[in-house]
Amino acid sequence: MNILILGGNGMLGPWVVDALGDRHRLRITDIGESPVTTHEWRQIDVSSLDDVVDAAEGMDAIINLSVLRPHRRSAFDVNTRGNYNMMVAAVTHGIQRVINTGPHYQMAGPSYEDWDFDLNPDMPPQPGTRLYAHTKALGQEIDRVFTTKHDIYLQTLLFYHLYDPADVGNGPGGSGLESLGKDMMTPYSIAWPDAGEAIRCAMELPLERLPSRAETYMVFTDIPHGMFNNSKARTQLGWQPRYHLEQLWNKS
Amino acid sequence: MRLLLTSATSELGRSLAELLAPHHDLVLTDLAGHADGETNIVACDLGHDESTDRLVEGADAIVHIGYGGHFASSSDLLDFHTRCTYNLLTAARSAGVGRFVNLSTLRLLDDYSENLTVTENWRPVPGVEPVILSAHLCEYVCREFGREGTVKIANLRLGFPLVDGDTAAAVNSGESAALASDDLATAIKAALIADLSANAQSADAPHPVSFRTIHVQSPIPNGRFLLKRAASILGLWEGQGAA
Numbered sequence A: 001m002n003i004l005i006l007g008g009n010g011m012l013g014p015w016v017v018d019a020l021g022d023r024h025r026l027r028i029t030d031i032g033e034s035p036v037t038t039h040e041w042r043q044i045d046v047s048s049l050d051d052v053v054d055a056a057e058g059m060d061a062i063i064n065l066s067v068l069r070p071h072r073r074s075a076f077d078v079n080t081r082g083n084y085n086m087m088v089a090a091v092t093h094g095i096q097r098v099i100n101t102g103p104h105y106q107m108a109g110p111s112y113e114d115w116d117f118d119l120n121p122d123m124p125p126q127p128g129t130r131l132y133a134h135t136k137a138l139g140q141e142i143d144r145v146f147t148t149k150h151d152i153y154l155q156t157l158l159f160y161h162l163y164d165p166a167d168v169g170n171g172p173g174g175s176g177l178e179s180l181g182k183d184m185m186t187p188y189s190i191a192w193p194d195a196g197e198a199i200r201c202a203m204e205l206p207l208e209r210l211p212s213r214a215e216t217y218m219v220f221t222d223i224p225h226g227m228f229n230n231s232k233a234r235t236q237l238g239w240q241p242r243y244h245l246e247q248l249w250n251k252s
Numbered sequence B: 001m002r003l004l005l006t007s008a009t010s011e012l013g014r015s016l017a018e019l020l021a022p023h024h025d026l027v028l029t030d031l032a033g034h035a036d037g038e039t040n041i042v043a044c045d046l047g048h049d050e051s052t053d054r055l056v057e058g059a060d061a062i063v064h065i066g067y068g069g070h071f072a073s074s075s076d077l078l079d080f081h082t083r084c085t086y087n088l089l090t091a092a093r094s095a096g097v098g099r100f101v102n103l104s105t106l107r108l109l110d111d112y113s114e115n116l117t118v119t120e121n122w123r124p125v126p127g128v129e130p131v132i133l134s135a136h137l138c139e140y141v142c143r144e145f146g147r148e149g150t151v152k153i154a155n156l157r158l159g160f161p162l163v164d165g166d167t168a169a170a171v172n173s174g175e176s177a178a179l180a181s182d183d184l185a186t187a188i189k190a191a192l193i194a195d196l197s198a199n200a201q202s203a204d205a206p207h208p209v210s211f212r213t214i215h216v217q218s219p220i221p222n223g224r225f226l227l228k229r230a231a232s233i234l235g236l237w238e239g240q241g242a243a
Helices: A012-022 A051-056 A072-093 A129-148 A192-204 A230-236 B009-024 B050-056 B074-095 B129-146 B169-173 B181-191 B229-234
Strands: A004-006 A025-030 A040-042 A060-063 A097-103 A153-159 A162-165 A189-191 A213-217 B002-005 B025-030 B041-043 B061-065 B100-107 B150-158 B209-218
Touching: A004 A012, A012 A025, A012 A192, A012 B050, A051 A072, A060 A072, A072 A097, A072 A129, A072 B074, A129 A153, A129 A213, A129 B002, A129 B074, A129 B129, A153 A192, A153 B009, A162 A192, A189 A192, A189 B002, A192 B209, B002 B009, B009 B025, B009 B061, B009 B100, B009 B181, B050 B074, B061 B074, B061 B181, B074 B100, B074 B129, B100 B129, B100 B229, B129 B150, B129 B209, B150 B181, B169 B181, B181 B209, B209 B229
Parallel strands: A004 A025, A004 A060, A025 A040, A060 A097, A097 A153, A153 A213, A162 A189, B002 B025, B002 B061, B025 B041, B061 B100, B100 B150, B150 B209
Antiparallel strands: none
């Protein structure tokens, strides 16, 4: 497939390129500098409708990895309007497959996470008003509405804490024992290569096997706390985590 | 009551200003590009800065045009109804503004067949046209602020078309979802002071309900949309409208 990657030179982008690069023709785009790559590269701004529509020409699928967190205008420009631009580009070029990504709390915000267990990707979104979650949730809603009116298949993959498997325990939770049981880190964690592999699984899943035109997946490694549920990513995408990150919740 | 009205130089904004001015201490505001050269309009781009904080300071309530304001590009429509609304609500929450009335549209339910008894409990079915999608997203922003409490938000979905005059004018329009301007003014006045928890499932919970959607079309015989919440929350048109 010819695949357009938006935000392809961020933190997740290189892992997605690793997972897909030998199997598909990639057009990597980002607002930032060019990565060192053998794939086609374009510098674009996802908040520009013209940029995104132009970049999507000749593509079979779009993966949206673009994200901007702290600045309020940029967050809306990228996380919300960037999705609108992506979907207009998909309609313009007849692209049927769109993969969107974001943090788990664009769906399961504090009103879920502070209260419940077995949180799953088929719940109605409750992102709350935290800027990052809120703007990403608006983007996801734009995507969903487009699938109700156009023949576009949307797969949204939700991540949160991502780790280099060689460096678990030295990540955002601190080092060694300091990271144990830090719930902000453990409920929703995955290794970077497994995240890239999940996107490959989504990309290569035949569209006719999707139950609807808008499917969402919670993608994290198998963690014993039971707060979130990753079974849909396993059963529908056929994805299996290679890295289990046991160091995050095992005492020894 | 000191009332802030957004998009005040739009056609709908001007009509609302005229309708609300006799009853409220009205502060009119619009984006700088629209407010240029206008007297009595406070120019504010609803950014995340002190200007938005100053705008809402001292307001008892805000009436926000979430649909049917200015014509604009898709980017500008989406930006106003998401980011600007978010900034306005953030400022309102910080300033302790007690009531926020979002004016949305019943066009979000237009895809449902006319023979269906569509109430506020039916899921919106927006299209992707920027003006409709923006209204839907504006509701989304309001709903999440409402979910967190603090600001009490009345989300009024207005009938269409908007016709000048009283209920009889709406009846005479021949449009089953029409809304007369007099009825709109009546609904907004009621929404500014209504107990939003009236007849809510969680009305007895310790935290009062802080977001309610209410359908507002004129109570014409066999009207298209049911007006149950207009009756139960706003105290309007009991037993009138759709059978």
